Structures are given as structure tokens and as C-alpha cells.
Amino acid sequence: MQLNKLGSSELRVSEIGLGCMSLGSDEKEATKIIHKALDKGVTLIDTADLYDFGENEKLVGKALKGKREQCVLATKVGNRWDHVDEGWEWAPSKDYIKTAVKRSLQRLDTDYIDLYQLHGGTIDDPIDEIIEAFEDLKTEGLIREYGISSIRPNVIKEYLERSNIVSIMMQYSLLDRRPEEWLNRIQANNVSVIARGPLAKGNLSKRIFTDKASDKGFMDYRPSEIKDIVTKIKDISHGRKLSHLSLRYPLHHPAVATTIPGASSVGQVDDNTEAAKIELTHKEIELFQEWTKQTFYDKHRD
Template sequence: MMISTASRIGFGAMHLPTEPAAREQATAVVRRAVELGVTLIDTAFLYGGGANERLLAEILHPYPGDLVVTTKVGVARSGPDGEWRLDGRPEVLREQVEQALRRLRVDRIELLQLHRVDPEVPLADQVGTLRDLRTEGLIGRIGLSEVTTAQLAEARTITEVASVQNRYNLLDREHEPVLEGCERAGIAFLPWRPIAAGTSGTAEAVSRVAAETGATATQVALAWLLARSPVVLPIPGTASIAHLEENLAAADLHLTAAQLAALGGHVSG
């Protein structure tokens, strides 16, 4: 999956309010994101049981030609008491993709991600189902989320993988080996929780670099991600236009080699 240099930061839609009373706020944020050049918006069936997907379609359909709305399947209310659980059974994945097509009002989902690998279903069955749906023309490209290097390698023996979405940020680099694998293979890496849940400003080096550049700690964290690898496409989420604009402005923040070196010393744990 190629990453446009003009839109290295996407938008995570998970935090958008879907209740009618907040619809105006959500609409303003989403439209502002597109206006500022965002070309990838990330959603999932898990976000409100499809409500987040419906919201995006109501706001944006018909979609701009350069916009990719990516969604995720593989989590369902199929627990004993109707609770959410991982569910990668082929019939569930197929049904969720078909429902997502209707909610998003599209004939094909350009990037469809497996939200999590279900340990109770062979990975070959889960990824193989998505491969079949792609062959049928319902999916353009296939992505994975929260996978290990071994799972990514196995999946790539079954089908081409366009993207990986794992938790990764300046202060939490548990999935560094996965990112390195994506970089070698030219696979887009979409870090979720890219800003370390507001803790970036507590790191001394982050605070120092923020002061040097006149940027916020959040912008430093995002700029570090962009400098970390050309395959990285962060997807910070927010329900605030001010925070959205702060996030996207990080694409214009260029850190020096010395600043990157200082930040590179902060590894989680």
C-alpha cells in the first residue's frame, strides 16, 4: 500500500460521537479533516456496532475520489451473553464485510482490516476468507491489526498484506519488530494510539524538543513517528477540531538529527 507524502497523517474515527445531539460536532470534525488533506479515515464495526461507519457515510458520501475509508471486522457480539468477543469464523467475517458495504454505501471496501486474529480459528481460514472476498471484488486490499511478526509472515503466505495496524508510539515500542518487518516488505504501518494517551509531555526529552521547536508534545510525538519510517501513517483520533488541526500540523514539523537521537532513547519499559 503506497503512502502519499502529502497525507502522511490519517484520521481515526473511533472517538467521534454518534448520538444525534452531537452530530453537528462530528460532521464538522470529519469535514475539516478532509478539507485539510486527510486521505485515510479509519473506522471499524466494533465502534458502535456499525454506528461509526454509518456516521461517516452520512457525512461524506459520495466520498472524495482520493479518500480511503478503511474499516475492520473480526469482533462480534457473539459471546455467551451477547458480549463483544473476537470472532474470525469465515461466515462471520463475510457477513460483517457485506454489512459494512451497505453501511458505508460502497460496492468495494478499498482497505479492509482484520481487527484481531481470533486464536480459536486458524489464521489461514480468517485471512483466506478475506482473500476470497477480494477475489470477488468486495475488498480492494487486505490489512491486519495487532499481529505478531509470525502472524504477519504466515498471513503473507496466504495473500498479499497491504497494511498493519498495531499499537505503537514514542513511549511504547513493543511492536518495533513488526514495524521493521513492514518496512522491509513495503507494507503500510498504521500505529494506533500514536500519541501515548497524553503521556508524551511527561517525558523530559519530549518536553525539551517541544520547547526547542515551539510545537506541542503531541506534535513532537507524531513528527517522531513520521521520521521513524516512510511506511508509517499515524491515525490519531479526536472529536475536536482544535486537536485535529494540532495533529495534522505535525506533518510540517521536521525534527533535527540531534532531536531524533534524543527522542530515540525513550523506549517503553
């Protein structure tokens, strides 16, 4: 598995990581999934305090017992739920971030977090205060690096200009090419992209041809359009799996250090990591882009 440097940091992440949101609640199965990922060369394990209201972090922490040094452990902060009856609220204050990190450390059963990410963000947030909180946590040794998880152009712009983030997590796939507007600028700032949702909720896998296919489409693609696109891709696949080609696509740009498909079974980890063995040609990338839409964020702009 190829390892890529994450932004300006010393963190090196596998080009195929593991998004843990789909782990489920069975501890034994979750442990098997994470151990399989590590065995296959995955180094980036990504969770969030909000996933199952902290229970996901606990599962990850238990699975990494005795294996903590084998991975780059990432989690997220900013959504607070401990004082409301149901749901959560956005609470990106310095005080809350400093409180939340200690809770995440406890749930993850670790002394430090490799990559601590702001789980969202708006232009109205106290951005300087948030940056100060992350910098303090670095100084205290509780986190090694920090980043943001955001698709909002105005938020991304502010953090690129004002902070020492090393990564930006963005939804990015062949069916959601909005991040491409920003990739060159992100790379120029020595920041890396972590691509989430590379299979577009299963629309870029064999599921699209089964009775499990969504009848709602994806983003601004109708189901019929998606089937047309993936049929064209399959026609030039030369035996390679559709999901593997789709997982490779975000990695074609050097700004993207890793893509993090989720997995709810050991088999899915096995399958996803096989994508590390294939490459896309320049011609294939050009065709994929010709067959799909270059869309842009129409909100949250300066």
C-alpha cells in the same frame, strides 16, 4: 499533505490520517470533523464495525456522502456481537467475515471498502481460512486491499509469510516503541505500518502538564517519568508543539506510511494536521530514543 503508498497496493494515504473511534455520537459534529480532515488533506479515514456497535460506521458513511472518492476508507472485522446479549466475541471465520463485510458496506453506504482489516487475531485462528475470505472479497470487488490490526509478533509473522496484506496497524508512539523490533522486517515484505495511538492517550500532549493528566502513567512509565521526558523534548522543540513532535516520531521510519490520531472536535483535526508541516532531524530522533525505552513484546512469540 504528503501521500505515501500503502504497502504493495495502489492506495495512497496521507501521512496524518483520522482515527474515527473518538467521533462521538453527534452526527453534525462527526460530519464537521470528517469534512475538516478532508479539507486539510487527510485521505485515510479509519473506523471499525465494533465502534459503537456499528453506529460509528453509519456516521462515517453519512459524512462521506458525495465525498467518498476523496478518501481511502478503512474499517475492521472479526468481533461479533449480533447474537449475544451484551459485549462481543472473537469470530474470525470465513463465513462471518463474508457476512460482516456486507453489513459494513451497508452502514458505510458504499459499494466497496478500500482497506479491510482483521481487528485483532491470535495464532490459534484459522489463518488460511481468513486469508481466503479476504482474497475472495478482493476478487468480488467488495474490498480493494486487506490488512491486519495486531501487536502480536507470532500473528504478524504468519500474515507476513502467508498472505498478501498491505498494512499492519500497530500501537506506536514514543512511549510504546515495541513495534520497532519489527519495522525493518515489515518494510522488507513491502507492507506498511499504520501507527495508532501516536499521542499515547494524551500523555504526549500539553495535557500532561494540566489537571487532566493521568495519575496512572502509561505502559511502564510512571507519570513523573513521562513529565521528565516531555520536558526534555520541549527544551529542544524550538517553538514546535509537543503533540506535533510526537505525531511526527512514528513517521521517521519508512515502514510507517501514516499515523492516525483520533479527534473529537474540529479543533483537534486542525491541530493534528499541522504536524504535517514539521520535520524531525536525525539528531532529534536519536535524542528521543535515548530518553525513552526500547521495549519488546514479551508474549505471543514463537
